Amino acid sequence: MIEVSGLSKEFKIYKKYEGFKGAVKSLFSSEYSVKKAVDDMNFHIDEGESVGYIGVNGAGKSTTIKMMTGILTPSHGYCKVNGLVPYENRKVNAKNIGVVFGQRTQLWWDLPVSESMNILRDIYDIPHAQFKSKLGYLKELLGLGEFYLTPVRNLSLGQKMRADFAASLLHEPKVLFLDEPTIGLDLLVKDNIRSAIRHVNETMKTTVILTTHDLADIEEICSKIIVIDDGKKVYEGSVADLKKQYNKYKLVKFELKPGQTVSNNSLFNASSDDIQTIVENDYITVQFLRDKFEIADIVSTVLSKFQIRDITIEEQGMEDIVKAIYQRK
Amino acid sequence: MLKFFRMYSAFIKQQIKTLIEYKVDFLLGFIALGVSQISTFLIILAVFTQIKSIATYSFDEVLLFFGYSQIIRGIDHIYNDNIWVTAWNKVRDGSFSNYLIRPINVITHIIMERFQFDGFGEVVIGLIIFFYAKAKVGLVLGFSGSVTLVFFILCGLAIYFAIKLATCAVSFWTVSSGEFMSVIYEVNTFTKFPLDIYKNFFLKNLLIYLLPFAIVSYFPIAYFLRDSSFLKSVLGFDYHYKEFMIVFIGVVSALFLSFSFMIWNIGVKRYNATGS
Ligand SMILES: Nc1ncnc2c1ncn2[C@@H]1O[C@H](COP(=O)(O)OP(=O)(O)OP(=O)(O)O)[C@@H](O)[C@H]1O
Numbered sequence: 001m002i003e004v005s006g007l008s009k010e011f012k013i014y015k016k017y018e019g020f021k022g023a024v025k026s027l028f029s030s031e032y033s034v035k036k037a038v039d040d041m042n043f044h045i046d047e048g049e050s051v052g053y054i055g056v057n058g059a060g061k062s063t064t065i066k067m068m069t070g071i072l073t074p075s076h077g078y079c080k081v082n083g084l085v086p087y088e089n090r091k092v093n094a095k096n097i098g099v100v101f102g103q104r105t106q107l108w109w110d111l112p113v114s115e116s117m118n119i120l121r122d123i124y125d126i127p128h129a130q131f132k133s134k135l136g137y138l139k140e141l142l143g144l145g146e147f148y149l150t151p152v153r154n155l156s157l158g159q160k161m162r163a164d165f166a167a168s169l170l171h172e173p174k175v176l177f178l179d180e181p182t183i184g185l186d187l188l189v190k191d192n193i194r195s196a197i198r199h200v201n202e203t204m205k206t207t208v209i210l211t212t213h214d215l216a217d218i219e220e221i222c223s224k225i226i227v228i229d230d231g232k233k234v235y236e237g238s239v240a241d242l243k244k245q246y247n248k249y250k251l252v253k254f255e256l257k258p259g260q261t262v263s264n265n266s267l268f269n270a271s272s273d274d275i276q277t278i279v280e281n282d283y284i285t286v287q288f289l290r291d292k293f294e295i296a297d298i299v300s301t302v303l304s305k306f307q308i309r310d311i312t313i314e315e316q317g318m319e320d321i322v323k324a325i326y327q328r329k
Numbered sequence: 330m331l332k333f334f335r336m337y338s339a340f341i342k343q344q345i346k347t348l349i350e351y352k353v354d355f356l357l358g359f360i361a362l363g364v365s366q367i368s369t370f371l372i373i374l375a376v377f378t379q380i381k382s383i384a385t386y387s388f389d390e391v392l393l394f395f396g397y398s399q400i401i402r403g404i405d406h407i408y409n410d411n412i413w414v415t416a417w418n419k420v421r422d423g424s425f426s427n428y429l430i431r432p433i434n435v436i437t438h439i440i441m442e443r444f445q446f447d448g449f450g451e452v453v454i455g456l457i458i459f460f461y462a463k464a465k466v467g468l469v470l471g472f473s474g475s476v477t478l479v480f481f482i483l484c485g486l487a488i489y490f491a492i493k494l495a496t497c498a499v500s501f502w503t504v505s506s507g508e509f510m511s512v513i514y515e516v517n518t519f520t521k522f523p524l525d526i527y528k529n530f531f532l533k534n535l536l537i538y539l540l541p542f543a544i545v546s547y548f549p550i551a552y553f554l555r556d557s558s559f560l561k562s563v564l565g566f567d568y569h570y571k572e573f574m575i576v577f578i579g580v581v582s583a584l585f586l587s588f589s590f591m592i593w594n595i596g597v598k599r600y601n602a603t604g605s
């Protein structure tokens with residue numbers, strides 16, 4: 001469905017000097033540096049997959065999305081969406097894809113949501129019957145009713161996002177590109193958008209690619225994850241695999257009553273990969289493989305030796321794993 | 330095509346609604362435009378109370394030029410106004426991206442997004458002056474003359490369109506080109522008057538070949554008012570049939586149009602989508 005091969009995008013950044021004198025100097029110099037926003041990217045996405053495309057700020061996520069949607073022309077390599085090269089067959093490709101940018105609405109600022117939808121019907125040549133049923137469905141799914149006649153400029157961020165999302169689905173695209181669709185949304189709207197994405201992905205077999213900084217989006221929506229850094233792919237794998245990885249460990253944290261001394265390795269004598277103990281001020285943290293140890297045993301061992309004020313149990317989260325991937329480079 | 334007009338009318342309807350909401354704004358805009366129209370008109374009047382003719386043209390003939398150029402300027406103003414916004418902002422703030430993800434032509438999209446009612450003021454005043462002057466001059470067009478005139482109007486609109494499109498495309502290189510576009514666009518002011526009054530060789534040829542605003546209004550009206558000898562005076566070569574002018578205007582318009590589309594297409598490929 002989507003094929004990305006050797007895809008690169010370079011931006012020329014002309015050298016600027018500081019101050020007014022510098023501005024004059026910049027005017028006459030043509031020195032520039034090349035920023036490789038996307039650098040020899042390769043991946044493949046099948047029909048019906050839902051892929052989380054993540055990375056730190058400036059990693060090149062939006063730039064990749066812009067090439068796959070036909071907005072930017074790559075410097076090297078190519079991508080194909082549904083057999084088409086987006087930046088060469090812009091208009092045909094546009095019919096197959098839906099695009100949402102969480103940072104910017106694509107609806108018309110002065111028009112009510114209703115009018116925007118009508119114009120999109122004409123732009124995409126959507127048959128009347130399909131338009132009516134689809135719109136009814138989306139209004140229901142995303143709760144557009146309460147602000148359907150309001151001009152877009154008067155909508156709140158969450159309302160705008162929901163309207164934008166509905167607008168991207170009217171023409172039943174085969175692929176949906178979502179660049180930070182949940183940015184700045186409250187918990188309820190986030191939930192609403194997430195379940196809508198999931199629903200569309202499951203019922204319509206729409207391929208979904210989304211970028212986000214909220215890993216809960218990935219956990220709830222995606223089947224696959226691609227991590228990029230500095231324009232290059234650093235990790236690719238299924239979300240299920242990733243979950244297995246981080247579900248391996250559990251963490252128990254004990255807060256000691258003051259005035260006790262703990263020697264580090266005296267507590268558990270197992271191989272250090274299976275269980276680790278970290279002592280820090282008045283805290284003891286035990287991290288262990290969940291299928292090798294019972295939490296009750298760990299707790300009773302510690303309780304038998306120390307006076308404990310408080311106990312907290314933590315699951316290792318996706319964040320920790322992804323953070324490790326980000327930091328590994 | 331039908332689809333295009335349906336979308337266009339949806340935008341127009343919405344703008345009428347907005348106009349009604351912001352009555353005062355609309356009224357002020359309309360008054361400001363009227364004042365500027367009238368002041369230009371008064372300047373002509375003032376000039377003509379001193380001298381009875383400019384170059385070889387009588388007062389009424391000059392009015393004819395003026396009226397005709399206002400009509401074309403006004404039509405262009407009405408339908409092709411959003412391109413200004415595009416040149417000033419859309420590339421800089423990255424909202425140009427929105428055009429690229431839709432399955433319709435970008436230029437069509439830009440045009441239909443905005444319908445500028447202010448332009449009607451220019452068209453109406455232009456029409457009044459044109460028909461008044463036409464009657465005073467005693468110009469009779471007949472059928473073939475009218476067809477020729479319509480062709481000239483289309484060519485004139487094409488020249489405006491081409492110049493605006495090409496200058497707008499500059500923003501793909503410079504991020505914003507509103508300033509540049511308005512400097513170039515304002516050159517059209519020279520052509521409210523017959524070209525003969527400009528003795529400057531450079532200016533004259535600039536207006537014919539480089540920024541062919543002369544083709545917009547001067548050539549068409551001179552074509553109706555003069556015989557073939559005017560060709561020599563402006564183009565520098567003799568031609569027996571003044572119908573050559575029709576070909577000349579058509580060809581130059583077509584050339585400029587294709588040239589500007591070319592620049593535009595190169596520019597769109599360079600567009601670098603700033604903003605997240
Ligand atoms: N139009 C542009 N001109 C010059 N440099 C650009 C341009 N667009 C992006 N870049 C640079 O390319 C790199 C990748 O940017 P991109 O917007 O793709 O990052 P991102 O992964 O989407 O980040 P974020 O999570 O912050 O949205 C950044 O270093 C950015 O400065």
Ligand SMILES: [Mg+2]
Pocket residue numbers: 061062063179605
């Ligand atoms: Mg981004």
